[in-house]
Amino acid sequence: MSETPTGDEIATAEDCPRASGMPMLGMGTWELTDEQTCPEAVATALEMGYRHVDTAQAYGNEHLVGDGIARSDVDREDIFLATKIWNSDLGYDDAIDAAYDAVDNLGVDSVDLLYVHWPAEAYDPAETFRAFDELVEEGVTERIGISNFEPEQIEEAQAAADHDIFAHQFECHPLLQQEVVREATVEHGIEPVAYSPLARGEVFGHEVISDIAGSHNVSEAQVSLAWLREQGVTAIPKASSEAHLHDNWASLSLQLNEGELEAIDELEEGRRMVDPDFGPWNR
Template sequence: MQLPSIGLGTMGIDDPDTIATALELGYDHLDTAQIYENEAVVGEGLARSDVPREDVLVATKVWADSLAPEDVHRTTEESLERLGLDRVDLLYVHRPIETYDPERTLPAFDELSDEGTIGGVGVSNFSVPELETAQDVLEEPIAAHQVEYHPLFQPKDLLAHAREHGYPLVAYSPLANGRAGEIDAVVAVAESHETTPEAVCLAWLAAKDGVVTIPKSSSREHLEANLEALELDLESDELERIDAIERTEELFPE
């Protein structure tokens, strides 16, 4: 699945106008989830926008308490109703915990794909062994893997797996949940370019082959700034300096 370099993470967004503004500015990938409890907000924002539905990739996720086969089907229909859509382009297993059973859960996702209800099967927060099991069970190829990825948490094994198997890695929380300005290497690079640490985080991720990112923003100013960050070209030594950060902080562990 070809995903835009930058999309909009919507966790915590409760105003449809934010979604509509993002689409107006050029965002064409909206990422939500059942547990965010804002699929209706995303759907309303999409409806308010003049951007054609076919020009926007919409993704949502089935939460861990609804991964039994019958619940996958039921909650996906409920998601579609809240979004005001007849299909989503990408449906993720949000986390492989609780009711997740690869032998039972994943065939339900395949069925939704066969029906045309979803465009692709995604996974989120999987380990490499869990990815390998999913690949063995799924009829469809993994369309995307969404994981926490920022300078303080760099799951390089997951990136290597994504590259080896040809699917995109979708980086959530790319700005380290507001901590970008606390990371010395990132701040130093930002100062050399007269830009923000947040822009450096996004440019660093965008420079990685096979990685796309979905920062969350609520204001027009930040939405614009995140798009502009893609125009920032970092030198190879700057990228390597951030790659070499040894401090590890997973912000959203299981």
């Protein structure tokens, strides 16, 4: 694990650890659909030092994220940009069309990472990854990824794809630690990425996390993000305000000791914040 800054220093883009080229702290954009707030937040994050931005077809904001990237002074080539194809568009033809629509909406030539959002509805390993492999060959995306997969589906996807699966995005935070999924992801040489890393706000006010935060004079968000980083998991917390973006970014300067990490390890509750009927664990 790369070292991160300590003390009162403000981390720079160069200070953010990377997992195979992907910055391990990014900006999530779920629910950021306001035409003014979303572009401003993306531009602010990039100017602050963020270099990883995550969106999705289903979020309905790819064009707004693209506006924010265009407004910033950061070169596109320095930004790790990821999006996801929704379940209904995972057939071969629809996936190809959706991916081209995504880059058009984002106003870019290509994305750095294209995910299968969920293994549901039109998802078919052979046809879906035939499309994703072709999208790599055509330069629409540099890498392919999966999201919300269970261990057996990870193996099935890897067997179906000609190109390496680069990342697996799934809900992960101190209250849902996903040890089995994390282990299966890493065993297959895939980078784990956590969405909802703050448990949709449930980490705030949690006794153990708050005590650790208080001892460092930081927020519970920083503690949760630092814990994930120490597990080797990339986190993409959503934030729209400059204050929250800055607070999340400041987690790069937080080092938790072994006792604190162990205390957080004991908080596993199997508590999902995202649990749709079509989730593979519900089948």
